[in-house]
Amino acid sequence: MGSAIGEVLPLAIGVAISPVPIIATILMLLTPRAGSTATAFLTGWVLGIVAGYAVFVIVGSAIDLSSDSDGNAVTATIRIVLGLLLLALAVKQWRSRPAPGAEPTMPGWLSAMDKVTPGRALALGLGLSVVNPKNLLMIVGAAVAVSQLGVGGTSIVVAGLVFTVLAASTVAAPVLGYFTMRERATSWLDGLKSWLTANNAAVMSVLLLVIGVSLIGKGIGGY
Numbered sequence: 001m002g003s004a005i006g007e008v009l010p011l012a013i014g015v016a017i018s019p020v021p022i023i024a025t026i027l028m029l030l031t032p033r034a035g036s037t038a039t040a041f042l043t044g045w046v047l048g049i050v051a052g053y054a055v056f057v058i059v060g061s062a063i064d065l066s067s068d069s070d071g072n073a074v075t076a077t078i079r080i081v082l083g084l085l086l087l088a089l090a091v092k093q094w095r096s097r098p099a100p101g102a103e104p105t106m107p108g109w110l111s112a113m114d115k116v117t118p119g120r121a122l123a124l125g126l127g128l129s130v131v132n133p134k135n136l137l138m139i140v141g142a143a144v145a146v147s148q149l150g151v152g153g154t155s156i157v158v159a160g161l162v163f164t165v166l167a168a169s170t171v172a173a174p175v176l177g178y179f180t181m182r183e184r185a186t187s188w189l190d191g192l193k194s195w196l197t198a199n200n201a202a203v204m205s206v207l208l209l210v211i212g213v214s215l216i217g218k219g220i221g222g223y
Helices: 002-016 019-029 034-062 072-095 108-115 118-131 133-149 153-180 182-221
Strands: none
Touching: 002 133, 002 153, 002 182, 019 034, 019 108, 019 118, 019 153, 019 182, 034 118, 034 133, 034 153, 072 133, 072 182, 118 133, 133 153, 133 182, 153 182
């Protein structure tokens, strides 16, 4: 069980450090319907992570990626491919960072957060958690890592629980902060949003680089 948890931890951090969903959550918390929309978004975010992990673990188990089978070379290849894709995303993120002194830009749909309904917030959270290429690669990587170990069902579930809690923690934290200290939440939410907007590309490129290199290294070691 410990080995399974250890395998998914860095990939969970990769999902957790996702500035755009965090900014979307903050913007929802600054609207009149803060509680309902942000909670719905968080629910969708968690459901997407759980569903993605479960689906890819089932696929990994079905094709038998465990070290005791012939799937070990397949696992190594998958890890290398995932790592290379993450490196490509890292380069893309680095090139998209704003020039010194330039105003950072974020997706245009974020400006419509004040009009989002709880239903749309749920769908948005669900979509962003698994449709985003970076998150999808991290979830696949976690599922492959657990499948490769050949551990039992309990270990798979516990590893998935740890992965989900850690991956969702950065979206959950602003929501919990809003409900526990609402009077003081606005100022620090604004500050966090500004910092994430300014440093989004740099943070993501470094994160993707580190995890991508790690996956490639594990893949090479698997042959």
